[in-house]
Amino acid sequence: MKLDSAVFLTRIGITPVESKGRRENMRAGIVGLPNVGKSTLFNALTSSKAAQSANYPFCTIEPNEGVVSVPDGRLERISRYIVPKKLIHAALRLVDIAGIVKGASEGEGLGNKFLSHIREVDAILQVVRCFEDPDVVHVAGAVDPISDIDVIEIELMLADMQTLENALPKAERTAKSGDKEAKLRADAIRKCLDHLGTDQPLRKLTLDEQEAAAISSFGLMTAKPILYVANVDESDLAGKGPLAMKVRERAAMVGAGMVPVCAKLEAEIAELDEADRAEMLAGAGLEEAALPALAHEAYRVLGLQSYFTAGEKEVRAWTIPVGATAPQAAGVIHTDFEKGFIRVEVYTLDDLETYKSEKEIRAAGKLRVEGKNYIMQDGDICHFLFN
Template sequence: MEAGIVGLPNVGKSTLFNALTAAGIASENYPFCTIEPNVGAVAVPDARLARIEKHIPTQKIVPAVLKLVDIAGIVRGASEGEGLGNQFLSHIRAVDAILHVVRCFEESDVIHVEGSVDPIRDVETIDTELMLADLQSVESMTERATRTARTGDKDAKLRLEVLAECQKLLAEGKPARGLVYEEANLAKAFKELQLLTAKQVLYVANVDEEDLLGTGKHVMALRERATAEGGAVVPVCARLEAELSELDSAERAEMLESLGLSEPALASLARAAYQLLGLQSFFTAGEKEIRAWTIPAGATAPQAAGVIHTDFERGFIRCETYSVDDLDQYGSEKAIRDAGKMRIEGKGYIMRDSDVCHFLFNV
């Protein structure tokens, strides 16, 4: 699963990307780095890993990983080919969710592309370009679906129904993510459209060092906008986070303490992005390794097993599972088993966030 970092030019997007993917915020036992010039992987900080290690000593801890794509700065007219035009559109279309970096600090030395700092205007600029691009896509897809529907194709008729609703919403200046379908066929047709504005958005307010908690007027305006959309805002000082990412653990802890912070803001951002994508973690634990595995919320036990290895899913028999809270309460897997709290789950089990699992399979 991937999240794309978008924003206007010079809002701190690349600074944030570089800080997120710097090895400094990763577990010492797991390598994180930039995979390609604009693609990187970042650890998702999770205190539950340390809680598990407290009871199950291990050689290595491996956190969940989030893949990030740094998308070129978007400018007015991008949907018409201005700037990198189609290149940024294709990159956004390929990701699962959007981290929208919005400048919320004043600084005369950093020129704003629009000449002044106004987070709401900036958000609307990006939204407008994405909606215009989606309108073009919807019109093109409607023409194709109309031709196919004349042959009696049921899927094409279903697609036309969804496209008509999308076009109406976009024409009103509203993003496509406002559409929610309960019926499986309609939901599937909507997802297959791959509209840019259908993707969930997390706003990242790039603040200065005087507003680390995001209580200034610019961030508050952005929070109000996000709340109205059912979204969220994470305040981050990209420049400070870049500095923190270059420090060793002791220096970083000292600097955070001097700022009155318990962890880098990037930790909160990584977790928020993980949740935005509708992801959750389950764990495997042993003396060689404790690892967090990423699955979509609602995944079954066989699907979770398949994340570890396809053979686990293909030959799934059952899984033994307990929660991290159970481990804290009883202190060991043996004590959990003796207390009758070790659960045996079959193929229909829906995984819970915080499950610690052992899978039994046969191929």
């Protein structure tokens, strides 16, 4: 059975947000212990030139948010044949969440407030310190990336357990009245609690569609997909050093993603103009900054893909979940497009590079007309027709 985008979003505890007819970008929360480089990385990724955070815990009290473009070379390739006034890349919303410490689930270090911010995001980017620096204190007194990962995981699991334990009595009381939805919710809660009791995060638990929907409103944090961002030293940009390799091995063991990033270097690069950025990257032996690799891996972790619209006004990438139908993809542009969807005309970038224009693609019979049941493919170039 196909997994459409609504089911996908429900499975990972996401409720699509709509604003003025358009769905909001997916939000990824940057989390970690204090002083691991979260805010430095956030400022670099969002090209912020604000002063870096002070070297002590809890310097970020409210979550900062920024929207970053997701680089995609296919836009430039499309624009060689359909010349637009502007190119618009897909976007990812990043949320810089204040440092989590041991005991956060019990309110330590304003933990309850910070954990509530994590409940509101769609995926977790955990920054893990993989560098030694005597001038940057570690909250635990020593650099140990696996210990850091475990601290965050345990606190999120404990917080999820509290959420479920608090919700269970009400669900059980309502279920006794014969409410089928409440019974399903109570069963799903007990299933989750049993799983958490084995010290495993909820992302490792398989729920059916009804079970996932029954508890989707809880914003369970360990059900969210996770990506480990190893904050490495400038001497280990490839993330092959012993500290980064520990993170790489843990990610492989739990089925998570891992991207090595030197936040300090990225912050310096972000302060430069384009020409100087290229020179500094070359000097560091890098072909590009960390954003492309991080954004693409975050896309993969979130289960996202892009499709394109192309015309003289703009060539644009749009973000959709893998498995989205054509009407759901149209709804990303505007909800009215989904409601009034009639059909979509689709062709590929390979078609465009072979036949050089939409007119020739159509003449060659390569322009496909798809209906409401069409499952969008990554890289589709589309014209939507709607009522």
